[in-house]
Amino acid sequence: GENVEQHPSTLSVQEGDSAVIKCTYSDSASNYFPWYKQELGKRPQLIIDIRSNVGEKKDQRIAVTLNKTAKHFSLHITETQPEDSAVYFCAAILYNKGGKLIFGQGTELSVKP
Amino acid sequence: KAGVTQTPRYLIKTRGQQVTLSCSPISGHRSVSWYQQTPGQGLQFLFEYFSETQRNKGNFPGRFSGRQFSNSRSEMNVSTLELGDSALYLCASSPGVAGQETQYFGPGTRLLVL
DSSP: OOOOEEOOOEEEEEETTTTEEEEESEEETTTEEEEEEEEESSSSSSEEEEEEEEEEEEEETEEEEEEETEEEEEEOOSOOOGGGGGGEEEEEEEGEEEEEEEEOOOOOEEEEE | OOOOOEOOOOOEETTTTOOEEEEOTTTOOOOOEEEEEEETTTEEEEEEEEEEEEEEOOOOOOEEEEEEEESSSSEEEEOOOOOOOOEEEEEEESSBBBBBBBEOOOOOEEEEEE
């Protein structure tokens, strides 16, 4: 993405382990940070999002944390399962780019049984 | 509600031709954004339309253009196709402007330029 950096680009974990994907953004005014999951051959689907008025949000095995001071946010997946294997994209609304929703480059997560 | 739909799903063109892709948003959604997805570049923002007006534009050449109709359906056009335009083109719709509400993606149109 333009000003959204995502790491790592690939991640391989054993089933049951945790996975963490990190993103940084450039615009301190950004206030919306969604995460999308894209399975092979399918469309991206929103899995969780966070707004800047909260620091953490959880939904079952998925959580997102936001550090506005450092301008980074992370996706945490606990107790990973093979069906979690997919490409994950973070995104941020960049007001210094006219209010565009800019995506990170994606992380290919592989969960090995 | 029906999801976001895109037509056609697959397209093969040759260099120099032009192409028009269509996106029908979820009923009631007023914003449509377009993205180009390639293996090495991820999801690159093309443009966003809201209530028939282009609200934002990405860093793509003028060969890429779009429009939105009064029923919120959107089209994007690529003129003078180049080999590098081969990609999956995704559109996404949301009730309000992108970033204020969740975007829902369509299945994409896979364009191959020979």
